[in-house]
Amino acid sequence: MDVDELISSSKLLKHWPSLFITLALIWIVKRLFFKGNRVLKTYNLDEQVEEEVEHFADLGDELQPALEDKPHVPFVPGQNLNPNGAKRLYELMRGRRSIRSFSSHPKPDLSVIEDCIRAAGTAPSGAHTEPWTYCVVQEPELKRSIREIVEQEELVNYSQRMHPQWVTDLRPLQTNHVKEYLTEAPYLILIFKQTYGLSENGKRMRRHYYNEISTSIAAGILLCALQAAGLASLVTTPLNCGPALRNLLGRPVNEKLLILLPVGYPKDGCTVPDLARKNLSNIMVTF
Ligand SMILES: Cc1cc2nc3c(=O)[nH]c(=O)nc-3n(C[C@H](O)[C@H](O)[C@H](O)COP(=O)(O)O)c2cc1C
The missing domain is CATH 1.20.5 (Single alpha-helices involved in coiled-coils or other helix-helix interfaces)
Structure with missing residues (x-):
């Protein structure tokens, strides 16, 4: 051919x-x-976000630090828990467990919650942007609305959105779409990350670098503080509920829900899965 x-x-x-x-x-x-x-x-996510995020593009010519210029002052080390401070903190934190059954009474004093959030507010943050908001909900009616929103979405999550492997992985925890703890726990703390901020006069957008990492570190400190105060909690991340919960609380569009944290005391007879934690040799590598 x-x-x-x-x-x-x-x-x-x-x-x-x-x-x-x-x-x-x-x-x-x-x-x-x-x-x-x-x-x-x-x-x-929201039309307003589009409008506002575009503002960043206008900042070009007149760059100024978001933080006011400040003098540098001598570093003063804070308090510590020594002797054996780290060991004592470890002993405290190893007792932390996620519980899913809360008692409505007694209700911890709000001032204790305030101190815990003060502690969370000491977290480091990208460029000191402090990109977090803690919404503390104690009103029964509002808790009921939150539960309604979460249960509606979780029903769809468990039956349709989550991969069957995910649902299977959760089986040992015995979780499902019913979230009694959202109305039982005396406090629900909704932790929002602020994806961007506004200057004090509200005219300039401020970039919030690493806002999710910063807010997550702060949430870790909050968990430590709650444990130190003898309070129990449950980190939850209800899929697809963020915008509805943000609207319910009337929060601005730059805030995105990161964690919904019920807080209180365990109900009598509360049980937890008998989980083991990795030991040091499994989580630490020395060089
Ligand atoms: C990022 C994150 C998301 C979580 N989301 C949920 C959740 O949506 N619902 C839930 O019941 N537990 C949730 N948990 C709790 C974990 O299931 C729990 O931390 C884990 O089983 C270990 O148990 P422990 O906290 O008692 O050590 C979450 C924990 C983390 C850190």
Whole structure:
């Protein structure tokens, strides 16, 4: 078979121009589609976010630090728990467990919760942006509304959104879409990360670098403080509930729910899964 014969017998070689044009069109459409998606992904949480995030672009020429320029002062070490401070903290923290059955009474004093949140507020944060808000809910009616929102979504989460493997992994914890603790616990602390902030006059946007990491570190300190105060808690991250809970509490669009934390004392007869924790040799590598 000579070359001419080969070309006329091969459909691929014969139709290469139309094939090339089709592939080029697919590539163009795909690029357009993904570009559109990226925009959507960034902005579709709320129309206002789109409007406000675009403000960042206007800052270009007149860059100023978000923090006021401050003098540097000598470092004064704070208190510690020595002797054996770290060991004592470890002994305290090893007793922390997530509980899912709370007693409505007694209700811890709000001042204790305030101290715990003060402690959380000492966390480090990207560029000292302190990108967190703690909403403390104690009103029964509001707790009922929160439970309603969460249970509705969790029913869909467990039955449709979560991968069967995920649901299977949760089986030992005996969790399901029913969340009695949301109305039983005397306090619900909703921890929001602020994805961006506003300057004091409200005119300039402030970038909140690493806002999720910063807020998570602060949440860790909050858990330590609650444990130190003898209070129990449960870190929960109800999937798909953030916007509805933010609206319910009338929080601004720059705040995104990170953790919903019921807090209080355990109900009589409260049980927890008999979990073991990794030992030091499994979590620490020395060099
Ligand atoms: C980021 C994060 C998300 C969690 N989400 C949930 C949740 O949605 N519902 C729940 O019942 N427990 C949740 N937990 C609690 C874990 O199941 C619990 O920490 C784990 O089983 C270990 O138990 P312990 O906290 O008693 O040590 C979450 C914990 C973390 C750190």
